[in-house]
Amino acid sequence: MSKSSPKDLAELMQRANLMAGISLADIANDNGITVPDNLRRDKGWIGQLIELELGAMAGSKPEQDFLHLGVELKTIPIDHTGKPLETTYVTVAPLTNIQGLTWENSLVYHKLQRVLWIPVEGDRSIPVGQRRIGTPLLWSPSASEMSLLKQDWEEIMELIALGKVDTITARHGEVLQLRPKAANSQALTESIGPDGQTQLSNPRGFYLKIAFTQQILTHAFN
Template sequence: MKTEPQSEQELLDRAWHIAGMTFEQLAKEASMEVPKDLTRDKGWVGQLIEWHLGATAGSKPQQDFEQLGIELKTIPIGYQGKPLETTFVCVAPLMGLHGLTWQNSHVRNKLSRVLWVPIEGEREIPLAERKVGAPLIWSPSPEEERQLRQDWEELMEMIVLGQIEKVTARHGEVLQLRPKAANGKALTEAYGFSGKIIKTRPRGFYLRTQFTAAILDAYYAS
């Protein structure tokens, strides 16, 4: 593991250093095995990039580069330069929501400053041959933050009102709430419709692909 970068510029320099390299080249340097595919190793690419950039937080609630206040997000891109999947932000809180506001939410904290690292994501490219793309550092514009906040507040209101089971992936313009668990057996507590505690699958906040595509378009077109 590389040491944690001491400045945003140092982090960006490291990200530029690995741009254009294949996963095989990066894995070799990190003494990691390249899995055959990502079916059982969904987090492998993220861990590989984290190793090269010196991220420290792992899966903790704070940002990946806590001292710098920057979150790392790898984003699989297709041949047309568009994101191939939604981007996981953080696990959604389903209990103990008193006093929780957008200002002190994990979603806002995680997205306040993001290092996006695009990666080739087309399935037919063998994993070892996929390359890392050009990085960018991003913070939400006032309009992007307004969109995020509006979705977050609507989704959290449904959770508070005991309507967690009614939330579908169709809710939210840019932010959606979806089950987040390795399997359907993992359950957690949430508020039910009558105020009673129910068991439900853990949920996660995800950024829709059109939102992340707009970020990439604005950056790479400028």
């Protein structure tokens, strides 16, 4: 039973704050959902559970989770010190038809305008159901953070436009990185080749680096 979408930002934050300190099992039970034994086959389970509890509408559509509020939802697994345990997926990267695409009309820019971060205990030693939700954080990039994101995005997109997508590694970018985004390496999509012709490559996604999201959380909670 999905919850109604929050009518305004105050209601969204009220729902998010009410989850703080609650275990995933409690929320799953309230929604009649079975807790998986582990997340190997259910990688997106926690995010989907939080989306359901908060009334997010977007699902897998390429738009903000709360489009009417201009808010993107991101669950972020953290260790006992509060450090993020993995990079944060933002959106699929366009690999063709990118002429005229600018930072300001990119999906990365759109999604990162305002993010509701929901930290969740991520230590694998804690059974999935017993993991607790942390204090929510509503964040918008500062001018300097936005500048770093823009610079990384533009450099990565330039390499894609030059047909160098297969040379881009996770080390490219200071705060934003490009990585394969598919269930397996057999998945292929069209991209621009070195000669400007279309070639086949693995789908890619934009991810925020751990050091960047750690800085966001540290700045907010310390």
